[in-house]
Amino acid sequence: MQTEPRGFRSRFKEVVKLGSVADEISGHRVRIQELRSNFVLMAVIDINFHLHKAPSIGISSNLPPIQVTQSITKCPPPSRIFHGRKIILDQMHQFFEQDLGKQHIFLLHGLGGAGKTQTALKFIQKSSSRFSDIFLIDTSTLETIDIGLKNIAAARNVGSTADDALQWLSTQSVDWLLLFDNADDPKINLHRFFPPCNHGNILITSRNPGLRVYAGSHSLVSDMEELDAVELLLTSAGENVTPGNKVTAAEIVQALWYLPLAIIQAGAFISKSGTLGTYLDLFKKNKARLLREQPTQSHSDYAWTVYTTWQISFDQLSEAAKTLLQLWSFLHHESISEEIFSCASAYKPQSYPSGPSEEELCEPIKFISQFIDPAGVWDSLHFIEATTEMKSYSLVNFDPDKKSFSVHPLFIAGLELHSRIHKHIIILWSP
Template sequence: MEIVKIIQDQLSSHVDTAAVRFKGLCEDLEEVLNSILKVVQQLQTEPRGISSRFKEVMKQGSTADEISAYRRKIQELRSNFMFMAAIDTNLQLHKALSMAIPSSLPPTQVTQSVTKCPPPSRIFHGRQIILDTMHHFFEQDLGKQHVFLLHGLGGAGKTQTALKFIQESSSRFSDIFLIDTSMVETIDTGLKNIAATKNVGSTADDALQWLSSHSSEWMLLFDNADDPKINLHKFLPDCNHGNILITSRNPGLQVYAGSHFPVSDMEEPDAVKLLLKSAAKEFTSSNQVIAAEITLWYLPLAIIQTGAFISKSGALVTYLDLFKKNKARLLREQPTQSHADYAWTVYTTWQISFDQLSKQAQTLLQLWSFLHHEGISEDIFSHASAYEPHSHPSGPSVEELCEPISFLSQFIDPAGVWDSLHFIEATTEMKSYSLVNFDPDKKSFSVHPLVHSWTRTTLADPQLFHYSMIAIVGMAIADIPRQDMPLASSNLLPHVDSLIHGDGNVNPDFRHEYAKLYWWAHRFKDAEQLQLAVLECRGDIRGEDHPDTLIAMGNLALTYHQLGQLKDAEKLEVVVLEKRRRILGEDHLETLWAMGNLAWTYHQLGQLKEAEKLEVVVLEKRRRILGEDHPETLHAMGNLALTYNKLGQLKEAEKLEVVVLEKGRKILGEDHPATLHSMGNLAWTYHQLGQLKEAEKLEVVVLEKQRRTLGEDCPETLHAMGNLALTYNKLGQLKEAEELGVMVLEKRRKILGEDHRYTLRAMHNLAFTYHSLHRFPEAETLYVDLLVKRKAVLGDDHPHTLEALADLAATRQAMDGSRTSNRLKKFFRLTRI
């Protein structure tokens, strides 16, 4: 009776899986009874002692026969309970025991017994878009087979959504069968129960045959089809009718479905309502505001678990602070009171999936937990695998890179080449449990923020994995060609931010690579901080004249240049050039690079004659050493052309830029960043020459290609947009100029900040457009703001400050003229009247 009581308690607390649990419990009890039977039979053979007492009992009836009879009764109950549980999900075991159900029921009773699935949770909320999609799908082409897949992360609410749909649609289905699809054994048992229920046999094949031959509108729900190793195909009825609904973590089951829907995070309003419902809190405006702050990325199971904790503790207001400090503990806690009969916590459900992964896939997911949760690409790892420590003497040693190299080597084929197929196999494992998602258009992976955070809790040594991921990204940056850096920087930037602001600092040997990435992303302040550290470290360890130290000094100078700290850049560049000349000689390529960098700083400082002298030397020597068609020669030619442009020698500039563009197209291709840069420079020269239509043609091409290859927010794209806006302004296409100018200023402010020189240039250009449109008050507002900022950043006497002052004066004069003109017009109208 104690055993029966335990069975009853288990069933009442696991209603939706009662049939399967009852089967297992009965089998356990049979084993106990069999062991007792063996002991009794053994005792019967002994002459004295306990056996004599048993013999006395046996005289009154065979104990063995009674036990055998009880075992048969258990077996009968097990079969009958399968459909009894479907009649009433709250059916208690004692009711089943008291009902002497015959082994075969009348067909009418059987049909009714299987048409009732467990209802969804009482607090089920939202998912209306999914439900509407399912209703639309199943209501089309009646009489034909419909297969629909709900797939997503564990805890996303797939089963509850399926049950809600069945509850809403139950009247249109002739029979509803729910099968636990978590194991082959439970699938087999579910199908056998259908056969027994329909009185058509006792095997899974009998059930499939019945489903295939009965063209009624039955519904077959395969719930929790999560195991990717199970071939679901052999359990699907082979027919063209009926309705099948599958819930799974494995999106790969789409191959069976006529339609599917990814079940992920809820919409915020639905998530807030679910949280307050599960927390038993009133739906007041103040509670809604608090709930909106603490909903955990709108994942249903996390929300319900949070609500249960708040309901128990009353900690609605303080929950967010508690969560920040005790995230892992709270998401592991199983609530005692819950609206849903779900045995797992948020973390438990993911741990079960994680445990099914191979060691390789587990390690990959753990490394990803230190990257940004979106935009994770195979390229990061393939580039890193090509890193050769001996080719980077200033970088870490092979011993220091032991862990990341060892991991990456698993994806290298015998020929030493990156094995993309092997990587796909590892990521497919993760996708099959919805632990990660893949965007085929962007060719990148993403991890749910909560899974991303949880994965770190699986690590015994987080520091080791953090360092390994820092190294892998550093190795990847080192392998990316210079011409690909603009695009790569936008893709890698979120990951670098995540690694740097993680649990530790960037390894000193990779600060140089990370600074390079920030520089290409125009995050110059971040680049400066890392470059200062690199310069100090290299100067202390390798000495002031070491090539690595001079490279670090030159890089910092370039960053100062971009920050507008031109005098600081000049000081460093003079030192670098002097040391290069002394150590390497006048004609060394590194010396020429140093000379070109100093010339560009002189250009920006307005010292154009000094810039011209150096640039002529650089171009002449590169032509002689590298040849006319070398990219570095073309780069020097382009720089000299820009200086000629500033000096007003526009025809000389045009000649050089035409050559640079022609050779760039031939050598690098139409879409190469360097080709687009030279195209933009030639367009600007045409602009200066007044050949505005030629300028417009080139600038439209540049902008279109930059948008396509680099994206809307890339600095190069915004530069091209600003140039085209100026040309439109000159052409009198002021509305087009305004549209582009507003966009450039808005993006510059957001990306670079209010005071950056590129933001100020965008402000100046838009103010000029407003002036041209005779919208003088708007122009004046921008010019005043511009003048204040340029005075603060550049000083009162800088040419750009004086330029802003002159333009503000012109706008105010135009405003006064406009007012005077309006007064005169009014006077003449009155006179005529």
């Protein structure tokens, strides 16, 4: 258009020619935009989108075909500051490499904030070439599981239902991997969503150790080794690894009981405030506040703080289990036995004139009566049901050899105690 016209006729031909080219360009733009819209729609709907080659919808045969030679998975990489878990990762590698040709199921279980998902993602990053396809499924609810499986079916063009995806996986003899992440709801029967076949690989992250019944192998993801915890704290805090800083960091991670999420939160706070040398004193005086604080800048994409993570699990418990767990906060975090409570249930105020009156013990007696059967005998089954609830969210651990429970010390410190709970401790005095 900037060319000087050389007469009316030349100008007319130029305009006609430009118009024709403009129409072709416009047509190509429309077709390309249609292709782009279809691609974006698929990618948005299918968070587990698995792509081997792009479809040629709406592309002119004159245009070169789009080729994608590498499969794409939607598993995010692990955190850049991931540290440790070597023993667990080695165990996972060994498990998935043995007995090729059979279905492998591995469970990572533990308390919220212990790093189960990060450990799974680190394993996948280091072993991606081992698997032909990798699919991530959010297993938080039945709905998210259904969506995840439907997305697999749609992406592989084998149907539109979860059953279609499971059937397709069962017919694929290649070494695919399904990551069922956040399988925390004990009311979901996860076995329903395993492909019905004798091949493939399944990796599960869950707070529920009860899922061990499905797994060929499992590992408890708990507190970190001290050297790894120190390195994680200094890295997340942006501090230099000097001898003095390592000593200070060791004291801090010990106070945090080597819990990864607590360490990352502390590192974010130290990075923002520059308080490495004074953090321990601040933490001792403001433990609850610091463990509830959500840092704006952090290496972690985790949506919740330490206490929020545990509160979500705590809220799922029955009232009996909640009260029992709150009561445990008055005890040492280890060696909590059923016998303490069964003996307490036998306490008779009238037998101890110098002890608390029946009126004073009204509320504790009401609570402990939930674990006494109609015949007035201690009901072990009811107690087991309450403690099983706690165990299903990894809020407590059980040692079958010692027949005793333990609670993470940080969790005990974070329990929301009501004034009425203080009265319950009285009944623990047994004859």
